[in-house]
Amino acid sequence: MAKLISGKEVSAKVRAEVKEECEALKAKGIRPGLAVIIVGDDPASRVYVNNKKKACAEVGFVSEEYALPEQTSQEELIALIGELNSKPEINGILCQLPLPKHLDEKAVINAISPMKDVDAFHPSNVGRIMIGDYHFLPCTPAGVMEMIKSEGIEVAGKNCVVIGRSNIVGKPMAMLLLHENGTVTICHSKTKNLKEVCAAADILVAAVGRPKFVTADMVKDGAVVLDVGINRDENGKLCGDVDFAAVEPKASYITPVPGGVGPMTIAMLMKNTLMAAKIQNEL
């Protein structure tokens, strides 16, 4: 039977540390501020944005929400980002993705000042992560690493397999595991022998976005399984990319969905915003 790594517990610890540091900053007259931009009325994005604002209040940050209508133009959005880039009380800027189809996501990410890019999506920050000289780590992969570290799980020398190659999760996840000296393989839709590759993993990260994609035959006995997916199953119930009931008996550690990686993402966003405030105040 696997040990559950609780994202609720690990994220609460991260948020408590951020809160403590935030109080120390307040004593110096600094209050970290995060601007969250949401364009349109995607219900999932609305939930995420509300959770981010709530987390800010809890750790003692100021948060500003910019809810723009669906038909906002590229120029209007870029102009807002420009204003926020030069607003000293805003240390972090996050534009909730996905954006409506008529907006150019790449151009929007590029418009955010790298020093305020608390998602770590800007090419400059992505490059910094690649060479191991970074201020911010992308929130979801950083959250997965925090969960691995919370259990004292050694990554060095282990076979690490990441399923999924997105810019937001799969690719940076592989890089962070590599920084910890893992032997890393990235799998994707064109991978041959996916089952065999996954079944050789000591540490398996699922970031495919398909409900219960990872089945028991893809998991080695004693593997550490980290599930980044947030999906709905055939009954509309929240589930991950891992078939939890079938995989859990084989794994040594596993993250649940919900209550696993999900809460970590927001906790790491708070950590990045704190870091942004410290850097911008030359601390």
Ligand code: GUN
């Ligand atoms: N949409 C889904 N996840 C994320 C995230 O981590 N950051 C942003 N900006 N948008 C998202």
